[in-house]
Amino acid sequence: MSTELAHGASLVPAVDVQGLWTVYGGGNSPEFVVHKDLDLSVAQGEILSLVGGSGTGKTTLLRQILGLETPRKGQITVMGQALSETDPRTSASRVGMLFQQGALFSAFSVLDNIGFALREVGHLPLDLIRDAALTKLQMVGLEVKHANKMPADLSGGMIKRVALARALIMDPPLLLLDEPTAGLDPEGADDFCKLLRSLHCELGLTVIMVTHDLDTLLELSTRIAVLADQRVVVVGTPREVIATPHPFIAHYFGGGRGQRAMVLLDEPVQGATARHA
Amino acid sequence: MSNPNPEIATSSLACAPDDDSPRIERRDGSGGPAWWLLGRWTAAELAKAPQWRALQATWPDTTTAINATPWNVTSAGAIDHVGAQLLWSRWGQRWPQHLETSPAQQSLLERVARFTRAPDPPKTATLWQRYLSLGDGVLGLLSHLYSFVLLLGQLALDLVRLLRAPWRGPWRDISGHLFHFGTTALPITALVGFLIGVVLAYLSAQQLKQFGADAFIVNLLGVSLVRELGPMLAAILVAGRSGSAITAQIGVMRVTEELDAMRVMGIPKGFRLVMPRALALAIAMPLISVWTTLVALLGGMVAADIALGISPTFFVQALPAAVDVANLTLAVGKTVVFGLLIALIGCHFGLRVEPNTESLGKGTTASVVTSITVVIIVDALFAIAFKDIGV
Numbered sequence: 001m002s003t004e005l006a007h008g009a010s011l012v013p014a015v016d017v018q019g020l021w022t023v024y025g026g027g028n029s030p031e032f033v034v035h036k037d038l039d040l041s042v043a044q045g046e047i048l049s050l051v052g053g054s055g056t057g058k059t060t061l062l063r064q065i066l067g068l069e070t071p072r073k074g075q076i077t078v079m080g081q082a083l084s085e086t087d088p089r090t091s092a093s094r095v096g097m098l099f100q101q102g103a104l105f106s107a108f109s110v111l112d113n114i115g116f117a118l119r120e121v122g123h124l125p126l127d128l129i130r131d132a133a134l135t136k137l138q139m140v141g142l143e144v145k146h147a148n149k150m151p152a153d154l155s156g157g158m159i160k161r162v163a164l165a166r167a168l169i170m171d172p173p174l175l176l177l178d179e180p181t182a183g184l185d186p187e188g189a190d191d192f193c194k195l196l197r198s199l200h201c202e203l204g205l206t207v208i209m210v211t212h213d214l215d216t217l218l219e220l221s222t223r224i225a226v227l228a229d230q231r232v233v234v235v236g237t238p239r240e241v242i243a244t245p246h247p248f249i250a251h252y253f254g255g256g257r258g259q260r261a262m263v264l265l266d267e268p269v270q271g272a273t274a275r276h277a
Numbered sequence: 278m279s280n281p282n283p284e285i286a287t288s289s290l291a292c293a294p295d296d297d298s299p300r301i302e303r304r305d306g307s308g309g310p311a312w313w314l315l316g317r318w319t320a321a322e323l324a325k326a327p328q329w330r331a332l333q334a335t336w337p338d339t340t341t342a343i344n345a346t347p348w349n350v351t352s353a354g355a356i357d358h359v360g361a362q363l364l365w366s367r368w369g370q371r372w373p374q375h376l377e378t379s380p381a382q383q384s385l386l387e388r389v390a391r392f393t394r395a396p397d398p399p400k401t402a403t404l405w406q407r408y409l410s411l412g413d414g415v416l417g418l419l420s421h422l423y424s425f426v427l428l429l430g431q432l433a434l435d436l437v438r439l440l441r442a443p444w445r446g447p448w449r450d451i452s453g454h455l456f457h458f459g460t461t462a463l464p465i466t467a468l469v470g471f472l473i474g475v476v477l478a479y480l481s482a483q484q485l486k487q488f489g490a491d492a493f494i495v496n497l498l499g500v501s502l503v504r505e506l507g508p509m510l511a512a513i514l515v516a517g518r519s520g521s522a523i524t525a526q527i528g529v530m531r532v533t534e535e536l537d538a539m540r541v542m543g544i545p546k547g548f549r550l551v552m553p554r555a556l557a558l559a560i561a562m563p564l565i566s567v568w569t570t571l572v573a574l575l576g577g578m579v580a581a582d583i584a585l586g587i588s589p590t591f592f593v594q595a596l597p598a599a600v601d602v603a604n605l606t607l608a609v610g611k612t613v614v615f616g617l618l619i620a621l622i623g624c625h626f627g628l629r630v631e632p633n634t635e636s637l638g639k640g641t642t643a644s645v646v647t648s649i650t651v652v653i654i655v656d657a658l659f660a661i662a663f664k665d666i667g668v
Contacts, residue, residue: 093321106635118359121324132362135392144394152633170320171357202384 012080014174014206015042015065020074022057022064034060035071036230044173047200047207048235049217052227053248058210061227062176065208066097079173092117096167100178102159104151104166110137111147114165136165141195157188161195168199177209181216193219214258226252297354298328300335303346311375312337312346314353318360336367347375350382361389425625431547432555432621438548450553458519458554459561463568466514470569473510474502474576482584491585495592498577499600500668507570508608509656512615514569515562516648520623523554524644527627528637536628546628555620562616563609570608603667611659615652622648 022035034057042048050058063069065076067083076083078095086094104113115133118124137147140161151159160180167175180196181189193216200207211217217224218238225235228248234241242253242262252258299316322328337346350356350364365386370393378386402410439446481497527550530536539546574596581587626644630636 090321090324093319093324106633118320118324123326123329124323128359128363128366131366131393132359134394135358135362135389138392139388150635152631152635170324170359202388 011044013041013077014044014046014079015040015208016075016077017041017061017065018075020061020064020076021072022060022069023072033230035074038074038227038231040225040232040235042206042208044206045204046222047209047220049221049224050208050210050227051217051224051241051252056227056230058227059178062097062178062208062210065176066095067091092172093170094172095174095176096170096172098160098163098167098175098177098180100182102151102163104154104159104163106151109148109150110142110154110162113151113162114169116166117169132169133165136169137162139168139199140165141191156183157185157192160184160192164195164199168203171203173204174206174208177207177211179211179213180209181211181213189213189216196220214253218262297322298325299323299332299353299360301332301337302335303337304349310346311349311377313349314356314364317354318356318363320357320359323359323363345374348373348377350376350378350386353382356382356385358385358389361385362393365389365393421625421629424629425621428547428551428621428625428628432552435545435548435552436556439552447549447553450549451557454554454557455561457522458515458558459564462515462518462561462565465518466511466565466569467572469514470507470510470571470573471576473506474498474573474578475580477501477506477573478577478580479584482581486585491587492591492595494577494581494585494587495595496599498574498581499596500604502570502573502577503600504604504608504667505656505660507573508566508612508615509652510573511566511569512562512612512619512652512656513649515558515565515616516619516652517645519558520619520648521641521645523620523623524627524630524641525637527624528630528640531628531630532632532634532637534632551621551624554624555617558616558620559613560616562619563612566608566612566615567605601667607659607663607667611656614655614659618651618655619648622651 017038017040020035020038020040021033022038024032024034034055038061040061050061052058060069064071065078067086067088078086081094104110105116108116111130111133112119114136115129118129118132119126134144134147138144142158142161142165146154146158151162154162177196181192184192196207197220199205207220209216209220221238223235224238224241226233226241226244226246226249228246233246233248234244236244241249253262296315297317299314299318299322302313302315303310304313305311316322323332353360356364361382370390372390478494478498481494482491485491485494485497527536530539530550536546539549578589578592581592582589623644626640626647630640
C-alpha cells in the first residue's frame with residue numbers, strides 16, 4: 001500500500017479540473033453561476049468525497065467529469081486525457097459511474113445489465129461475457145441465483161450492487177459514485193460501505209463520490225473536498241477539513257448528526273493499522 | 278516444435294513494452310520453453326477487434342499443450358478480470374501445472390477461478406407447463422375483461438354522482454382534457470383528412486370517367502366519408518394520440534406513486550382521473566370526427582374539380598341530396614362511443630401499469646393496439662346494426 005502511494009506521486013492525477021466555469025440560464029432567463037474558477041485534482045488511488053449544500057453543483061461536477069455536461073469554460077482531464085480527445089467507445093474501460101437510482105436497463109436481466117458493455121463490443125464470445133458478468137456479480141456480494149432476475153424484482157440495495165458490478169465490468173481505474181448509500185437502510189448502507197472499501201483495496205480504484213451521509217463520508221473518504229461559494233473551499237483529510245474555519249463546514253459537521261458521526265473518525269485509523277499489520 | 282532462437286526472443290522482449298496488443302509467445306526461459314503473456318490483457322485492449330483476432334490466431338492449439346508447458350503471467354503489461362477470465366476459460370477452468378504470477382495476479386486469477394460457475398442447464402417447458410401457461414393467458418384475458426367492466430361500472434356511478442351534484446364536478450380537469458384531446462388534435466386530423474379526401478377522389482375519378490358517371494363522385498365521397506371514413510380516421514388518429522397519452526400519464530402516476538398518494542388522501546381515482554378523460558373524449562371525439570369529415574370533403578371537392586371538372590358549387594348543391602342526414606347522426610353517435618372506449622381503454626391499461634418503466638412501455642403499446650382494434654370491431658357492429666339506415 002505504502003509503495004503504491006509513494007509511486008502514486010509520480011503518476012498523472014486521475015482527474016484534474018482547472019478553471020471550471022458552469023453557468024446555467026442565459027438567453028432570456030437570468031444567468032446563474034454554479035462553479036466559478038473551480039480547481040480540483042484527484043490523485044490515483046484515493047477516495048475523494050465531494051461535499052456541499054444543495055445547489056452547489058456536486059452532481060453537476062460528476063456529470064462534467066463523465067462528459068455528460070459541458071462546462072462553459074475550463075479544462076477537465078481524466079487519466080491525463082482531455083475529455084474532448086477521448087474515444088466514446090472506450091469510455092466503459094476508463095470510468096465507471098454508479099447513478100443514484102442505479103439506472104439499470106429495465107428491459108434486461110441482471111446478468112445482461114452487467115455484461116452490456118462487453119456485449120456491445122461485438123466480437124467477444126458470449127460465454128466469456130457471461131462468466132465475466134457472473135464473476136462481477138459475485139464480487140459485489142450477490143448470489144448467482146439473482147442473475148436472471150429483472151431489475152424490477154430487486155430491492156434497493158441489490159439494485160445498487162448490480163449497478164456497481166455493471167460500472168466495474170471493464171475494470172475502469174476510476175469510479176464515480178452519486179449518493180452511493182442514499183435510500184439504503186443503515187445496515188445496507190454499512191454493508192455497501194464495506195463492499196466499496198474492499199473493492200477499492202482489491203482493485204486499486206480511484207473513487208470520487210458525492211454523499212450527504214456523514215457516516216459514509218467519514219468512514220470511506222481519504223480526502224474530502226468542500227464545495228461552497230462556487231468553488232472548492234478546502235481539500236484535505238477529514239480532520240483537516242473539519243479543522244478549517246468556514247461557516248458551511250462548521251454548520252455541516254457541527255450539527256447533532258455531525259457530532260455523532262465524528263466518533264467514526266477514530267475507528268478507521270484503528271482499522272487501517274490492523275490492515276497494515 | 279523447434280526451439281526459437283534465444284536472441285530473437287530477447288529482442289522481442291525488449292520491444293514488448295511499446296506494444297499493447299495482448300498476445301502469447303513461446304519462449305525459452307531458465308527451465309525450458311514456456312508460454313509468455315505479452316501486452317496488456319485488459320478489457321479495453323481485448324475489445325479492439327483486430328487485437329482480438331490476432332490473439333485468436335496465435336492461441337496455442339490444444340489444452341494438453343497448454344497444461345504441459347509452464348505459463349508466465351508476470352510478463353504481461355497488465356491483466357484485469359476480463360483477461361483473467363479469458364485465460365481461465367482457455368485453460369479449461371483448471372490450473373496449469375507450472376504458473377508464474379505476481380501476488381496481485383495470483384489473487385486476481387484465484388478470484389476469477391472461485392467465481393466461475395458452470396452455466397445452469399437451459400430450462401425447457403414441459404407439456405404440463407405449457408398447458409398451465411395457456412390457462413394463465415386465458416385467466417389474464419378474463420382479468421382484463423373483469424377490470425374493464427369494473428371501470429365501466431365505476432364510470433356510470435361517477436356520472437350519476439356528477440349529475441346529482443354538478444357544481445362539485447372536476448370541470449377544470451374536463452376543460453383541460455378537452456383542450457388537449459380536442460383543440461390540439463385539429464391540425465393533424467385536418468392534414469390527414471384532406472390528403473385522404475384528395476387521394477380518394479382522384480382514384481375514384483379514374484374509374485368513374487370510364488363509365489361517364491362523373492357526377493356520382495359526390496355520392497361516392499359523401500357517403501363513404503361522412504358515414505365511415507371520417508369517423509374511422511379521426512378515431513384511429515385520436516387512439517394513437519390521446520389513448521397513448523392517457524395510458525402514459527396514468528402509468529407515470531403509478532410509477533411515481535402519485536396514484537397511491539391520491540388514494541391515501543381519499544380522492545377517488547375514478548371520479549378525478551377516469552371520468553374527466555372519458556367525458557372530455559366523448560365530447561371531443563364527435564367534434565374531431567365532423568371536422569375531419571369536412572376537411573376530407575374539401576379535399577375531395579378540390580380533387581374532383583381538378584380531375585373531373587366538377588365545380589365546387591355543384592358539389593355543395595348535390596351533397597345534401599346524395600347523403601341522407603341520418604348518416605351524419607349515425608356518425609356522431611358512434612364517435613361518442615369511440616371516444617368513450619378509447620379513453621376507458623387508455624385508463625384501463627394505465628391503471629394496470631406496474632411500478633417499473635418497462636411495464637409503462639408495454640402498457641402504452643397494448644393500449645394503442647387494443648383501442649384501434651376495438652374501434653374497428655365496434656364500427657363493424659354499428660355497420661351491421663344500422664345497415665338499413667341512411668343508405
